[in-house]
Amino acid sequence: MAQSRTGVYAAVAALGLGGYYLYRAGGDPKGATQEVKHDAHLARLNAPTGNQAEKAGEKAAYETRLNVDQAVDSARAEAKNQASRLDQIRQDTTAELKSGAEKIESKVEEKASEAKGALSGWFGKK
Numbered sequence: 001m002a003q004s005r006t007g008v009y010a011a012v013a014a015l016g017l018g019g020y021y022l023y024r025a026g027g028d029p030k031g032a033t034q035e036v037k038h039d040a041h042l043a044r045l046n047a048p049t050g051n052q053a054e055k056a057g058e059k060a061a062y063e064t065r066l067n068v069d070q071a072v073d074s075a076r077a078e079a080k081n082q083a084s085r086l087d088q089i090r091q092d093t094t095a096e097l098k099s100g101a102e103k104i105e106s107k108v109e110e111k112a113s114e115a116k117g118a119l120s121g122w123f124g125k126k
Contacts, residue, residue, distance in 0.1 A: 018032070021035050021036050
């Protein structure tokens with residue numbers, strides 16, 4: 001069932017275009033045909049040919065290449081920015097964990113020395 005729907009879309013577009021020209025011609029099929037021919041002729045006249053077409057194609061390719069290069073550069077800059085941000089978060093988290101571990105360690109040592117003092121008191125040592 002994974003068929004392409006391009007044919008369906010092309011048919012819908014063709015029907016829509018046909019309906020448009022029939023509407024403009026007032027429902028006259030011959031008039032619609034003449035309008036289609038006239039519009040096609042105008043489009044053919046406005047389309048670049050020969051060297052103009054080649055230059056237009058080169059210009060479009062150059063602009064596309066520039067856009068792609070800018071998009072790639074932008075993506076690289078964003079990735080570098082996110083990587084540095086992630087590294088900064090990692091460093092901050094590591095510092096916080098070390099600080100918390102040192103606090104816990106000092107508290108454990110303090111409680112251990114208190115317990116040692118209490119045990120020593122039971123056995124007569126101070």
